[in-house]
Amino acid sequence: MTILTRTWMLLMLLTAVSMWAGHGDSADGLGPLGIGLVLAAATVKADRILTHYLDLHRADGGWRVSFRILLTLLGVALFGIYVFYPMIGAALH
Amino acid sequence: MTETAAPTTVVAADGAADGEAADWGPLSSLPGNPMMWILILGELAAFGAMFIGFAVTRALDPATFDASQAQLDRLLGGVNTMVLVTSGWLVAIAVRRRVSGRSHRVAMLGAMALGGVFLAVKAVEYGDKIGRGLTLETNSFFQLYYLLTGFHAMHVAAGIVILGIVTWWDSLENLETGAAFWHMVDLIWVLLYPIVYLLR
Numbered sequence: 603m604t605i606l607t608r609t610w611m612l613l614m615l616l617t618a619v620s621m622w623a624g625h626g627d628s629a630d631g632l633g634p635l636g637i638g639l640v641l642a643a644a645t646v647k648a649d650r651i652l653t654h655y656l657d658l659h660r661a662d663g664g665w666r667v668s669f670r671i672l673l674t675l676l677g678v679a680l681f682g683i684y685v686f687y688p689m690i691g692a693a694l695h
Numbered sequence: 696m697t698e699t700a701a702p703t704t705v706v707a708a709d710g711a712a713d714g715e716a717a718d719w720g721p722l723s724s725l726p727g728n729p730m731m732w733i734l735i736l737g738e739l740a741a742f743g744a745m746f747i748g749f750a751v752t753r754a755l756d757p758a759t760f761d762a763s764q765a766q767l768d769r770l771l772g773g774v775n776t777m778v779l780v781t782s783g784w785l786v787a788i789a790v791r792r793r794v795s796g797r798s799h800r801v802a803m804l805g806a807m808a809l810g811g812v813f814l815a816v817k818a819v820e821y822g823d824k825i826g827r828g829l830t831l832e833t834n835s836f837f838q839l840y841y842l843l844t845g846f847h848a849m850h851v852a853a854g855i856v857i858l859g860i861v862t863w864w865d866s867l868e869n870l871e872t873g874a875a876f877w878h879m880v881d882l883i884w885v886l887l888y889p890i891v892y893l894l895r
Contacts, residue, residue: 606784606787606788610783610784614777614780617773617776617885620773620776620888621770623893624892624893631761631895632893632894637894640889640894644885644888644889647885648886651780651878651881651885652878655874655881656726656878656879656882658725660724660726661724661725662721665721665724672739676746676747676886679747679750683750684894684895687754688757
């Protein structure tokens with residue numbers, strides 16, 4: 603099995619994991635674990651698309667690291683907004 | 696379908712016939728046309744800012760956002776994610792086949808067909824929402840939902856046209872550049888789907 607096919611299978615699996623983690627009544631929040639799982643799956647998927655579909659593995663290591671940092675910062679920022687903002691709001695009230 | 700190793704040379708971005716490669720500085724080590732990578736970086740920055748904006752707007756009014764998000768079809772969104780990553784897989788295979796001198800057109804046509812499926816599912820979603828009176832004017836969630844998914848759908852439509860062009864004018868540089876655009880569209884959706892449909 604080639605790297606492209608393995609990448610595609612991983613992307614499908616992570617999509618299914620995201621759908622499972624994010625399903626349910628919208629009135630119930632996902633909680634920090636669920637939010638972290640969904641964001642981690644999305645970040646890994648984006649990284650795999652960059653590395654293998656977009657062939658970033660052919661580029662200088664600096665590009666791979668830069669894109670990974672960018673994706674990780676986006677994921678961490680979103681995690682912080684979704685998880686910590688309600689806590690801050692509750693504390694202020 | 697089998698695949699072979701990716702090409703190891705960077706094609707001159709200006710397609711110089713004299714074999715003289717253009718100097719793109721740090722961009723020269725990226726595969727395909729460096730101009731496409733400038734577009735990819737710009738699109739990632741633009742969508743990244745919109746994703747942060749979406750999350751902050753939701754944090755200011757979580758009740759409205761969560762109630763509105765419940766009106767979305769998470770299963771259809773997930774199915775569309777699978778459709779798009781499968782389409783990206785076919786495009787990546789097409790590039791590998793082109794590199795090894797084999798026919799790539801079946802894979803490209805399959806990828807374009809799946810792009811059409813993505814847009815059809817999106818049209819079904821929009822039709823359902825509009826039929827239930829959920830429009831741009833409903834609230835800030837639906838404004839951002841239509842803005843983000845609509846902007847992305849326009850990229851998908853443009854991507855299908857680009858894939859069609861590079862399928863027939865199929866120099867390796869054309870094919871790699873068209874494929875890079877399609878993978879960027881794929882990449883943005885795998886980030887957009889969880890943010891708009893799942894996180895709460």
